[in-house]
Amino acid sequence: MSIRVDPDLLLEIKEYGDGEVETCFNCGNCTAICPFTTDDYPFPRNMIRLVQIGAKDKLKQSIDPWLCYYCGDCSQTCPRGAEPGEIMMSLRRWLTAQYDWTGLAKKFYTSKAWEIGSMVVLGLLVAFLALFLSGPIVTDQVELNTFAPVHIIHIADLILAGFLTFFIATNVFRMHKNIMWDGMDKKVPLKLYFTEAWELILHTLTQKRWIQCDEDKEEKEGISKWLTHLLMMSGYGLMLIMVVFFLNWFQTDEIYSFWHPQRLLGYYATAVLLFGSGSAIWGRIKKNTQLHRFSHLSDWIFPILLLAVSITGILIHSFRYFGLPIATYYTYIIHLAFVAPMLVLEVPFGKWSHLYYRPLAIYFQAIKEKAKQEQASAKTAPASAD
Amino acid sequence: MATNKIKVDALVVGGGISGMQTALDLADQGYQVALVEKEASIGGKMIALSKVFPTLDCCSCITTPKMSAVAHQENITLLTYCEVDHIKQNGKGFIVGATNKPRYVDMDLCTGCRQCEYVCPVDLKNPFDNNLGAIRAIRVPFSTAVPQKVVLDIDNCILCGKCQTACAVDAIDFTQQPEEIMIETDSILLATGFEVTPKDAKKEYGNGKLLNVIDGLDMERLLAPTGPYGHVLRPSDGKEPDSIAYVQCAGSRDETLGVEYCSRVCCMYAIKQAMLLSGALPLADITIYYMDIRAFGKGYEQFYQNAKAMGIQFIKGKVAKIKEDENQNPVFRVEMVDEGGSVVEHTHDLAVLSVGMLPSFDPTPIFNVPNDTDGFIMTPDQNFSASLTMIPGIFAAGAATGPMDIVDSIMTAGSAASAASAYIKSQQNGKEESSSKIADLQKESQHA
Numbered sequence: 001m002s003i004r005v006d007p008d009l010l011l012e013i014k015e016y017g018d019g020e021v022e023t024c025f026n027c028g029n030c031t032a033i034c035p036f037t038t039d040d041y042p043f044p045r046n047m048i049r050l051v052q053i054g055a056k057d058k059l060k061q062s063i064d065p066w067l068c069y070y071c072g073d074c075s076q077t078c079p080r081g082a083e084p085g086e087i088m089m090s091l092r093r094w095l096t097a098q099y100d101w102t103g104l105a106k107k108f109y110t111s112k113a114w115e116i117g118s119m120v121v122l123g124l125l126v127a128f129l130a131l132f133l134s135g136p137i138v139t140d141q142v143e144l145n146t147f148a149p150v151h152i153i154h155i156a157d158l159i160l161a162g163f164l165t166f167f168i169a170t171n172v173f174r175m176h177k178n179i180m181w182d183g184m185d186k187k188v189p190l191k192l193y194f195t196e197a198w199e200l201i202l203h204t205l206t207q208k209r210w211i212q213c214d215e216d217k218e219e220k221e222g223i224s225k226w227l228t229h230l231l232m233m234s235g236y237g238l239m240l241i242m243v244v245f246f247l248n249w250f251q252t253d254e255i256y257s258f259w260h261p262q263r264l265l266g267y268y269a270t271a272v273l274l275f276g277s278g279s280a281i282w283g284r285i286k287k288n289t290q291l292h293r294f295s296h297l298s299d300w301i302f303p304i305l306l307l308a309v310s311i312t313g314i315l316i317h318s319f320r321y322f323g324l325p326i327a328t329y330y331t332y333i334i335h336l337a338f339v340a341p342m343l344v345l346e347v348p349f350g351k352w353s354h355l356y357y358r359p360l361a362i363y364f365q366a367i368k369e370k371a372k373q374e375q376a377s378a379k380t381a382p383a384s385a386d
Numbered sequence: 387m388a389t390n391k392i393k394v395d396a397l398v399v400g401g402g403i404s405g406m407q408t409a410l411d412l413a414d415q416g417y418q419v420a421l422v423e424k425e426a427s428i429g430g431k432m433i434a435l436s437k438v439f440p441t442l443d444c445c446s447c448i449t450t451p452k453m454s455a456v457a458h459q460e461n462i463t464l465l466t467y468c469e470v471d472h473i474k475q476n477g478k479g480f481i482v483g484a485t486n487k488p489r490y491v492d493m494d495l496c497t498g499c500r501q502c503e504y505v506c507p508v509d510l511k512n513p514f515d516n517n518l519g520a521i522r523a524i525r526v527p528f529s530t531a532v533p534q535k536v537v538l539d540i541d542n543c544i545l546c547g548k549c550q551t552a553c554a555v556d557a558i559d560f561t562q563q564p565e566e567i568m569i570e571t572d573s574i575l576l577a578t579g580f581e582v583t584p585k586d587a588k589k590e591y592g593n594g595k596l597l598n599v600i601d602g603l604d605m606e607r608l609l610a611p612t613g614p615y616g617h618v619l620r621p622s623d624g625k626e627p628d629s630i631a632y633v634q635c636a637g638s639r640d641e642t643l644g645v646e647y648c649s650r651v652c653c654m655y656a657i658k659q660a661m662l663l664s665g666a667l668p669l670a671d672i673t674i675y676y677m678d679i680r681a682f683g684k685g686y687e688q689f690y691q692n693a694k695a696m697g698i699q700f701i702k703g704k705v706a707k708i709k710e711d712e713n714q715n716p717v718f719r720v721e722m723v724d725e726g727g728s729v730v731e732h733t734h735d736l737a738v739l740s741v742g743m744l745p746s747f748d749p750t751p752i753f754n755v756p757n758d759t760d761g762f763i764m765t766p767d768q769n770f771s772a773s774l775t776m777i778p779g780i781f782a783a784g785a786a787t788g789p790m791d792i793v794d795s796i797m798t799a800g801s802a803a804s805a806a807s808a809y810i811k812s813q814q815n816g817k818e819e820s821s822s823k824i825a826d827l828q829k830e831s832q833h834a
Contacts, residue, residue, distance in 0.1 A: 027635075027677045028721030032706030032729050033590070042727040077590055077706065079640040 009054040015110045016097070017090025018294045020082045021051050030074035030084040035212050036067055040369070043067065044074055044084040047091055060098050061183030063368075065091040066354075066361030071213040072290020086294050093298065096353050099175040102167070105349040112297050118345060119301065123337035130333050142325045144316075145253050148332060154247045160343060161244055167348035168356060175357065179364050188371040196370055200363040207233070209362065225291065232276025233355075235269040236306070242266070255321065266317070270310050277306035302351040305342040312338060389566045392463060394418040395810050397482055397571040399470055400747075402430020403449065404784025404795045405577035406456050411803030412575075413461035417810060420463045420569050421456065422470055422484055427531035429453050430579055434514060434528075436609040438792055439658040440689035446530060446612060453532040465567065466533060473574065473753035478779060478813050482569040488562035490538035491524075495557035498534035500526055502549035502558065510542055512614065515607045518621070519614025524549045524558075529612060572813050573779045573806045576755070576763055577799065578747035580785040583637025583645070583739075590707045591636060591739060597622040598716050599708055599737045601636075602655055609662045618666050620736045622714040627670060627735035630663055631718060632656040633705045634676040638742030638789075647760055649742035649789040653680045656740045657690055660698045673699040673734070675720055683793060708737060743789040755780055762788045766827050773802035778828050779813075781806050 006012075010021050024045075031037050031045045043064040050059045068088040075085040097106035107114040135146050180188065203209065210226040242250045242265065249262060256263050280303040283292035312335035319328040346352040394417075398409045401423030409421045421428070433453070435445040456462055465486065472483045508523035515521075524538040538549070538558070550558045585601055586594030598620050600608075608618045620627045634656060638649040653676065660672045679700065681690040694700060707719040716737040721729050745761040756776045758764040763782045765772050773781045783802035784795035 025677065026723060027704035028702075028723040028727070029704040029706045031721040031727065032703065032719045034729075037721075037729045039726075039728040042721060042729060045721060045723075046727055077642060079635070079642060079704065081641040 003053075003055050004057060005054040006056040007054050009056050009059070010051055013051050013087075013090055013094055016093040017086055017296055018083060019087030019090050020080070021048055021087055023080045024048050024052065024078075024082040024084070025080055027079060029077055029079060033073045033077050034068075035071070035073070036069070036209070040372075041067055041365070044088050048082070048084060048087055051087070051091075057182070059091070060095070060178050062091075062095075063179055063361045063365050064088075065095055066358050067209075067365065068092075069210045069213045070291050072293070075290055075293075083294070085290060089294070089296075092354065092357075093296065093351075095175075096349075096357065098178070099171045099357070100349055101170060101174060102349070104345075105353070108345070108349055109296070109298060115297055115301065115350075119305075119341040122341045122344060126340040127333050127337040130336050134329075134333075137326070137329060139325050142320045142323055142328050143253055144251065144320065144328055144332060147329045148251075150248055150251050153251065157244050157247055160340075164343065164347055168353075171348060171353070172356065172360060175360065176364070179361070180367070184368065186371075186375075188367055189374075192367045192370050192374075196363060196366045199366040200359055203362045204359040206230070225289075228276055228279055231272040232280075232306075235272035235276065238265060238269040239273070242269075253320075270314060273306055273310045274314075277303040277310065281307065298351045302346055305338055305346065308338045309335065309342060389568060391568045391570070392420060393570040394420045394463065395571065395814075396420075396573045396575060396806055397422065397480075397569055398575045398577055400430070400577035400579055400784075400786065401425070401428030401456070401464075401466065402577060402579045402784065402795075403432040403452070403792055404579065404786070404799045405430070405575075406452050407796050407799035408575050408577055408783050408803045408806075409462050410452070410455055410459060411800055412807060413459045415803075415807055416461065417807065418461055418463075420465060420571065422468050422569075423464075423466045424469045425527065426467045426489065426535075426537040427453075427527045427533070428456060428464070428466060429528075429530070429532065431603075432792060433530065434516075434603070434610070435606045436611075436613075437658060437662060439654045440683070440685040442658070442661070444611070446610075450530045450532075453530070457532045464533070467537065468567065470752060473749075476570065479570065479572040480574055480779065482571060482574065484567045484569060486565040486567055488540075488564055489535070490540060490558060490560055490562050491536050492557040492559055493533070493535055495555045496535040497555060497557075498526055498536065499554065500536065501552045501554065502536055505548045505552045507546060507548065508542055508544055510539065515614040516601075516604045518604060518607055572810045573781065575773075575802050575806055576747075576749060576775070576780065576782040576786050577784050577802075578749075578763075578786040580743040580789065581746040583643065583741035583744060585739065585741070587637060587643055588640075591633070591705075592708055592710070592716075596708060596710050596714075596716060596737075598627075598710075598714055598735065599739060601739045601741045602652065602659070603741070605659050605738050606655075609659060609666060618663065625735065626667060628667075629671045629673070629734040630660075630667075630736045630738065631672075631716070631732070631734040632660065632674040632676075632738045632740055633708070633718075634674060634740045635704065636739035636741055637744075639677065645742055645744070645760075647789065648680060650680070650682075651789065651791045652740035652742060654683075654686055654689070654791065656738070657681075657693045657698070659738070661693055661696060664696055664698065671699065673701060673732075675701050675703055675705050675718065677702070677704050683791070743785060745786070747786065753777075753780075755782075758788075760788065762786065771801075771805060773798055773805050774828075776828055778825070779809060781809075 028045055031042050041064050047064050065088050070085050070089055072085045075083045078084055093109045097109055135149055138146050207230055283289055284295045287293050312331055315331045316328055316335055319331060396412050396417055396419045398405045398419060398421045401421055409419045413419045429449055432445055433449045438445055457464060467489055468484050468486045470482060470484045474481045503522045503525045506522035506524045509520045510523060511517040512519040512521035514528045523543045524536055526534060526536050582603055592599055607613045634652060637643060638645055656674055660674060663672050679690055681687045702724045703720040703722055705718050705720050709717045711717050711733060715733050715735055718732045721727055749755040756764045763786050764776055765782055765787045766776060767774055773783055775782050781802040783799040
């Protein structure tokens with residue numbers, strides 16, 4: 001089997017993060033300290049080696065970067081200060097760019113101007129569009145649904161959902177092709193995709209692998225990173241469902257009683273989003289954990305957008321509650337100007353894409369392992385019959 | 387406090403193999419030399435070792451004659467249990483203040499008969515055996531110590547007076563005070579040696595709390611004929627280990643410890659110990675986990691190949707973590723770098739950390755002799771005059787200048803003695819030193 005070598009791969013990967021690939025002398029410390037290493041996936045050193053030798057195709061077909069949760073043990077103990085954890089982070093960004101056929105992901109990760117510029121342009125565009133299409137401004141009382149009729153917003157929502165589905169589906173198809181077709185000699189039986197589907201659901205909802213990262217640590221870092229992340233995900237998951245599918249119910253001028261599920265769910269989601277994004281930003285400012293020592297622009301934009309969306313959401317709610325019509329309407333426009341780039345750009349092309357890439361990678365890993373097991377048992381079965 | 391004054395041509399600081407060789411090389415040329423050693427006996431680290439690589443000569447057998455030669459060379463004034471306090475420039479020479487620590491024993495009277503040692507009721511951990519064996523509070527530091535005189539550990543003494551009663555020559559004096567010594571000298575030679583990585587340096591290796599994780603110097607004592615047990619036994623339960631494993635680079639080439647350099651001796655001493663262990667415990671499995679084997683000296687590569695041929699197992703991969711199982715066996719977690727990269731957990735009976743070399747003495751508080759970035763004494767002209775420091779008249783030898791083995795230490799000792807000899811001659815004949823790159827460097831640093 002021949003490997004096509006790309007001598008510029010190292011330089012390419014370095015555009016995606018701060019790791020020091022070239023200082024690694026392949027001692028294997030990172031792999032041995034990693035709580036996730038298995039015989040089939042002995043990372044991070046194998047990934048670093050692939051970058052060092054320029055094995056681009058092999059790297060594209062790898063699942064390993066998605067199996068890492070960046071606990072930072074490898075970076076902390078690396079005798080060369082090569083920051084293997086950060087290299088794995090760079091590789092996740094790079095893989096996201098490889099899966100994406102539009103080239104936007106690559107542009108966002110490697111150019112600050114592109115990332116910030118496109119966010120600003122889209123935000124402004126949405127704001128102007130919303131202003132242009134908005135209904136009459138009622139100042140006697142707060143009538144958000146007159147200003148921004150919910151059926152129009154809902155249509156925009158569905159268009160957005162279609163847009164997202166298209167790009168996510170095509171990128172996921174490319175990810176699947178890289179990992180499951182190009183990365184394997186034999187195709188796996190289709191039925192495994194169904195039998196292992198449970199893994200996908202389980203890992204999407206629980207992210208339980210991450211708990212392994214916190215185990216075996218002498219010093220616990222306050223509230224577990226896994227729990228913080230899970231809460232944050234439950235928050236935006238809930239919000240996404242309410243806004244995309246139940247907007248009629250969610251965006252209403254009627255003020256329900258405090259114990260109404262609409263308000264309770266909204267409060268819960270907002271609280272965990274504020275806490276999650278706030279602690280992520282705080283951690284990145286303080287750089288006090290391994291996970292937060294290095295911050296790529298994309299690591300800042302994502303929690304900042306989440307925080308901005310949460311805060312403007314709270315403001316809309318309060319202004320409406322206190323009967324301030326004009327303030328409500330304009331905050332709503334600002335809210336949209338943050339929501340749109342967050343969903344349109346971050347989900348398919350940005351950091352938020354790990355929301356589906358990571359569980360899918362674990363799913364593909366489970367399928368591959370199952371296929372390997374079945375192959376092994378198929379081989380031994382006739383032998384024992386002889 | 388009484389002050390003694392002596393005047394010499396050269397002062398050698400440190401009585402290990404480098405210092406002894408430097409002092410002998412100068413004294414044999416007729417110079418008056420003072421040798422200052424902080425411990426109660428000269429011999430340094432080398433006298434505690436088992437055998438040397440790659441010849442497997444007995445260390446005591448090579449070091450003891452050197453120690454005696456130093457003691458008997460009439461041009462050498464030997465000052466043991468003595469530490470340098472300050473150095474002052476005195477024209478082109480120096481005035482050095484040193485303190486002779488009280489031994490609580492009259493050096494002139496003591497015959498080294500050890501009667502006091504036999505009656506002393508206080509048993510302490512023996513520092514010469516890396517705390518593996520026991521020793522009395524009043525003792526000859528070790529059997530081949532030079533000078534062969536006792537020293538009293540006053541911090542642990544219970545002042546029972548038994549030694550005083552036992553001493554036939556009435557040499558024990560509990561009232562002894564520190565003595566100051568002024569040494570006027572033309573040149574100073576720093577042979578202050580090294581320390582090893584502390585066992586608790588790396589938390590991944592148990593912070594020094596795992597009983598069956600020892601270091602290379604511990605193993606030297608276990609293997610030495612003069613060692614504490616006469617056998618290789620593991621500390622936790624005194625069992626003979628069946629499986630012994632070495633962790634290479636446990637203190638060198640590791641940014642997390644701030645030591646990025648290679649300590650140069652660990653590969654070879656681990657291989658040497660592995661060979662000696664094959665003799666001491668013929669049935670034991672011996673494994674060396676390494677990142678790279680650096681067998682660079684004359685005969686070293688052959689030595690390594692011999693070790694492989696003897697059945698010592700070499701596994702490429704840095705040991706990432708050592709845990710302990712229920713029997714206090716160390717369990718290694720390591721990536722098999724050469725075998726597909728899978729991660730394994732191997733259990734051994736005894737783990738030996740191949741600890742690295744660290745600078746032991748920082749001269750800067752005493753005198754402005756600059757250190758290099760690695761903490762060892764700076765020798766700016768490494769290629770042509772490796773023993774010259776940044777100060778004219780001050781020279782350095784052995785592991786004080788950087789990690790090195792015994793062979794190289796002796797070589798640099800000779801080089802330092804030769805450079806110092808030329809310097810002393812030029813001072814005494816009133817000639818200027820020849821201009822050279824290094825002299826310019828030294829002048830620049832003095833003006834700075």
